[in-house]
Amino acid sequence: MGALTLTSIEKTYPNGHRAVKGLSLDIEPGEFVVLVGPSGCGKSTILRSIAGLESLTGGEIHIGDRRVDTEPPAKRDIAMVFQNYALYPHMTVYKNLAYGLKNRGVEATEIDRKVREAADLLQINDYLDRKPQQLSGGQRQRVAMGRAIVRDPQLFLFDEPLSNLDAKLRAHMRLEIKKLQRKLSATSIFVTHDQVEAMTLADRIVVLNGGEIEQVGTPRDVYHRPASLFVASFMGAPAMNFFSTRVDGGDLVLTDGQRLTLPAEQRPALNGVTDITLGVRPEQIAVTETVRDGLVTFDVGMGEELGVSQLLHGQVADAEVVLNLPKFERHDEPQLGLSWPEDAWHLFDSRSGQRL
Template structure:
């Protein structure tokens, strides 16, 4: 449905925002572009919409090249962070505006609006103006204005960033259900990795204008392609420790663990990544055994975040809600299947193992 081929964007001040990006989006797919500020995700979205002229590459939509077409001709609808509603118009007229401009019959406009209002549960707001609506209601209207056009492609530019935490979580669910109902191909931009994990069919992780990894939420979480992806996806962030690898034997602070059959790697220095939720307080055979001095405990209800020091390095792990003493050692275990290894270039070492869908880890994330 959507194909970006060697997309490049350089601004007048010389800043290269997008450095030759290739992305292919299937019909009906929900793709999320995620990354820190300045990674190029908004530049990509605005380029697809036609709000930015691209410097190089091509954009194809439904089999035709559109990067040289005007935005109005691309058959794309965009939902903005600030809603972008007309304040002097009622909700009904906001929804109708784009259809009127296209010369759609009045009766057909009314039917489309009633259908969309019912879908989004905004029937009772149709005669109100945006100033009389809450943030969540305005966002529904903004989505309704996009849906009523029945475009080939939805673009979402951080649409939930202005909402409070509880409403954000609710609207995430609403957007996902809505996209499933309509089946419209969607590209969603966010810096929030929780939104990315919960909404996406596939995630595109961007860093400095290049793609670090494209994969399902499970793939980028359980098999991050680089240390950047490993640190960006998952909350709390992954712990990183220096180690040595010799003939599939990992040595970490004089402790050795045989990784034969689990991890295949070249010899030499490696970085071991350990997700906080992979730590266990129960014994596990052939595992990495560690101990840290507890410094801070953050209760999370059924779980708790435990921060501490190991060999001068700061570590964070997730444990069940058990009593622990500050400044006392805490022993924990990490199964070898949960170890992530990265080479000198901070890229993932080849791994021979199944992807583990850990319900606890996804709940924390």
């Protein structure tokens, strides 16, 4: 078994809502796994079930070869870092770090050693005598992580720990968490709705939708080979562009009659499916010098200047399309031609939503 094994876990609430639907997942020792998905997809329920804060209505949870879903939270050897830090406001940083160890009967000298090691690792030595209200958001988050580290658990759980921080601090703390996880070789599960956090932190991403797994893979796999329309639309900022098409011979025909000739290596993937959704990432689309040089005709809308790049909004047939152009270019023409390389085509069955 891996460090953590979820086997057909289910969670149904008294009102009948099925938050988790027979989910199975195996996480290896030392792996950093990120659960990502929209609000209500079940990611926090899964995390809380692992921690023992929610009881399962079906399935099993094992840490190593030990079943833990039947054990109380205190015996699972898990440390959790919460979104709101959950620090004791009347205690100093030192006492917040030491509190859990003291409750477990650890000797004072050992507590002091562990607290000071964690404080050194997280660079919060100067704050040990302060109380939480005297700290910034980033400092409080470090204390919350320190409280988890001193316990030396088998498993670290992070429940959207960066969501209360400003954008600059979030970026900094992402890097700090990744460095820390690698230094400790700690098996970690991180919950977020932020795809940037998922892409930058994860060894593997688990994309959730409606209490079920849509795809499990490395950040590269999930981004470049999304398993479904849902994953393709969720992972990426701006989101992938989608075009509704029907198959006619070797062509895909858009709703306004424009025709796209499929690359030869893509044609076997159709496998008899006639209603195709074509997906193309915004950064893979280029503007051609004339409309006729492009694969499709783009009706120009409005632009957004981002400094190092530009988002250009418009329409192709009945599809709203956004381009992520690498530099600012002024486009006064009402129409442009668009093109993209052969490796940029993503084909999905319009009915099932699955990748072809």
